[in-house]
Amino acid sequence: MKTNQSYTIPLIVLAIGLVCCFFANISLGSVAIPFSDVFSSLVGGEVTKPSWEFIIQEYRLPKALMAMITGSGLAIAGLLMQTLFRNPLAGPFVLGISSGASLGVALFILGGTALGISSTLSFGKWGLILAAATGSFLVFLMVLGVASRVRDTMALLIIGLMVGSLTSAVVSVLSYFSKAEELQQYIFWSFGSLGDVSWQSIQILLYCFMAGLILTVASIKPLNALLLGDTYAKTLGVKHTKSRIIIIIATSILAGSITAFAGPIAFIGLAVPHLIRQVISTSNHRILIPAVLLGGAILMLICDTIAQVPLSEYTLPINAVTALVGAPVVIWLLVRKKKLLF
Amino acid sequence: MDHQTTHTILTLENLSIGYTSKKGNAVIASDIDIELSKGQLVGLIGINGAGKSTLLRTLSGLQNPLSGNCILDQSPIHTMAPELVSRKLSVVLTGQAISKNLSVLELVSLGRQPYTNWLGTLTETDIQTITDVLTATDTSHLKEKKCYELSDGQLQRVLIARAMAQDTASMILDEPMTHLDLHHKASILKLLTKIAHEQQKLVLFSTHDIELAIAHCDQLIVLQNGKATINTPKQLIQDGVFDTLFPSDNVTFDSKSGRFLIS
Incomplete structure (x- = not known):
């Protein structure tokens, strides 16, 4: 389409924005490191102090990458769900994926009491990741089973919400019977965290991210057809059940793996597609997907930069910051434009 | 006949x-x-x-x-x-939840989906067909407009244009x-x-x-x-x-x- 040309500039602007946010994120933190040292460390040059080199290579760089993958992945998952369900309030977690992860983690941390063991002491961080991944995977299998049986896409959305309610009820019951320190540990997990990740974790997450992204790109045509609703999509030659299942698998891989490693991070997946639609006025997924990828990474880097409260010793929960930063922005955009472009 | x-x-x-x-x-x-x-x-x-x-x-x-x-x-x-x-065979339906954020051109272009590649890239033929149906339905002047800006009558013509673009x-x-x-x-x-x-x-x-x-x-x-x-x-x-x-x-x-x- 000839109009594709006019979207190149916004995409380039977003890409430049991403590079700026990336450097800003790595430069700012509790320890002040001059920008020249940050840059030379990243390109493999000399750094004035060895401790700075360590902070950048082993702490800030993995965290920035983590932020980018998390932001992009959740934003793409949100876009997929908004298009599939034709609902502006859909996000990456509407299928109950984060509820599944929460349930897995809750059973892992809080359920330990029932068995008389401290599971986190015995299995550590990888145990948490595994519990979250298992939880979201099981819920995903269930949703997939339902999706091939239930024809109505709206029913699927409501089933996802019900799964969410069920799991939060189970979590409440577990919390009631668990010890204070375990409860605290669960709550800290639910705050979300981008830091404290190994390069190995990032590698695993990156594979999942790429898999989800490939499925997403392969679904561009059905996604565009779905903008006309299920029935029109069928009359345009879309294999409805197959496309729907591929979109659900892509969302589950993205949201499930990210939740396993970073915890349930709210808001990004819901907000980024809306923010991007306000900036780039199109519904064409060929444009929206790259724009949402860039936008998700940018917003998450900004949130993380704020969360680490530059030059102080405090770190805020990332989950709180994403909402604190993003929600007012979306409200402001909507009030200004007075229309939810969707 | x-x-x-x-x-x-x-x-x-x-x-x-x-x-x-x-x-x-x-x-x-x-x-x-x-x-x-x-x-x-x-x-x-x-x-x-x-x-x-x-x-x-x-x-x-x-x-x-x-x-x-x-x-x-x-x-x-x-x-x-x-x-x-x-x-x-192309179909025009009423009461579908179509995305009103689509521009007329984007909407009509979707009619070419049965003929485009896996990414939906429009060829010269596709663009020619789209131009033709916009002219035939008298909607060329609307092509940059968003669907939410159209009147019911205009939207119906655009939906018919989309079906015509399917060339069935x-x-x-x-x-x-x-x-x-x-x-x-x-x-x-x-x-x-x-x-x-x-x-x-x-x-x-x-x-x-x-x-x-x-x-x-x-x-x-x-x-x-x-x-x-x-x-x-x-x-x-x-x-x-x-x-x-x-x-x-x-x-x-x-x-x-x-x-x-x-x-």
């Missing part, structure tokens, strides 16, 4: 339509035998609940027939691959004139006549505007009491089909003027 038998494109053979459930089949209409040809404007009329939408959904391959066949271009439609059907020999429309004023009804009807006669396509649409359909369609399908009758409007008037179309005595048909009167 006298080339009826030579250009048959859609054949309904002993067709029964309705819904299946665990309790058994709910038959809405049965024993439908109809042949439809290219170059014809065909109206589908019947009272609410007579099964107009069900029939159109079955003809579009969106719903399986209970029995019998709906043959599109020599193959039963419900056994054809969706992408094959999408090149032979048959086009099926579900109540394309509903919610429009007389001026816009006339303009849609003229457009459909033009598509059928000038582009030699089969245009089949359901409507409640029976008087307009009688005046403009080449043939009418009347769905009544679970049966379907097809004929020219003139013959249907002579046969007295419209006198019994509505169940009570509230409405009578005046065969001289071709109009319904409220008695």
Whole structure:
């Protein structure tokens, strides 16, 4: 389409924005490191102090990458769900994926009491990741089973919400019977965290991210057809059940793996597609997907930069910051434009 | 129209339509035998609940027939691959939750999906077709507008343009004139006549505007009491089909003027 040309500039602007946010994120933190040292460390040059080199290579760089993958992945998952369900309030977690992860983690941390063991002491961080991944995977299998049986896409959305309610009820019951320190540990997990990740974790997450992204790109045509609703999509030659299942698998891989490693991070997946639609006025997924990828990474880097409260010793929960930063922005955009472009 | 038998494109053979459930089949209409040809404007009329939408959904391959066949271009439609059907038959529906954030150009371009590659890249041919249908539907000036900026009448024309972009020999429309004023009804009807006669396509649409359909369609399908009758409007008037179309005595048909009167 000839109009594709006019979207190149916004995409380039977003890409430049991403590079700026990336450097800003790595430069700012509790320890002040001059920008020249940050840059030379990243390109493999000399750094004035060895401790700075360590902070950048082993702490800030993995965290920035983590932020980018998390932001992009959740934003793409949100876009997929908004298009599939034709609902502006859909996000990456509407299928109950984060509820599944929460349930897995809750059973892992809080359920330990029932068995008389401290599971986190015995299995550590990888145990948490595994519990979250298992939880979201099981819920995903269930949703997939339902999706091939239930024809109505709206029913699927409501089933996802019900799964969410069920799991939060189970979590409440577990919390009631668990010890204070375990409860605290669960709550800290639910705050979300981008830091404290190994390069190995990032590698695993990156594979999942790429898999989800490939499925997403392969679904561009059905996604565009779905903008006309299920029935029109069928009359345009879309294999409805197959496309729907591929979109659900892509969302589950993205949201499930990210939740396993970073915890349930709210808001990004819901907000980024809306923010991007306000900036780039199109519904064409060929444009929206790259724009949402860039936008998700940018917003998450900004949130993380704020969360680490530059030059102080405090770190805020990332989950709180994403909402604190993003929600007012979306409200402001909507009030200004007075229309939810969707 | 006298080339009826030579250009048959859609054949309904002993067709029964309705819904299946665990309790058994709910038959809405049965024993439908109809042949439809290219170059014809065909109206589908019947009272609410007579099964107009069900029939159109079955003809579009969106719903399986209970029995019998709906043959599109020599193959039963419900056994054809969706992408094959999408090149032979286009559909215009009402009340769909389409994204109003789409621009007119984007919406009409989606009609080219059956022909584009896996990424939906438009070729020169696609762009030419899109330009042509925008001109034919008189919507070229709207192409940069978003769908939420359009009036109902404009949106309907754009939706028809999208179906035309699919470049199919048959086009099926579900109540394309509903919610429009007389001026816009006339303009849609003229457009459909033009598509059928000038582009030699089969245009089949359901409507409640029976008087307009009688005046403009080449043939009418009347769905009544679970049966379907097809004929020219003139013959249907002579046969007295419209006198019994509505169940009570509230409405009578005046065969001289071709109009319904409220008695």
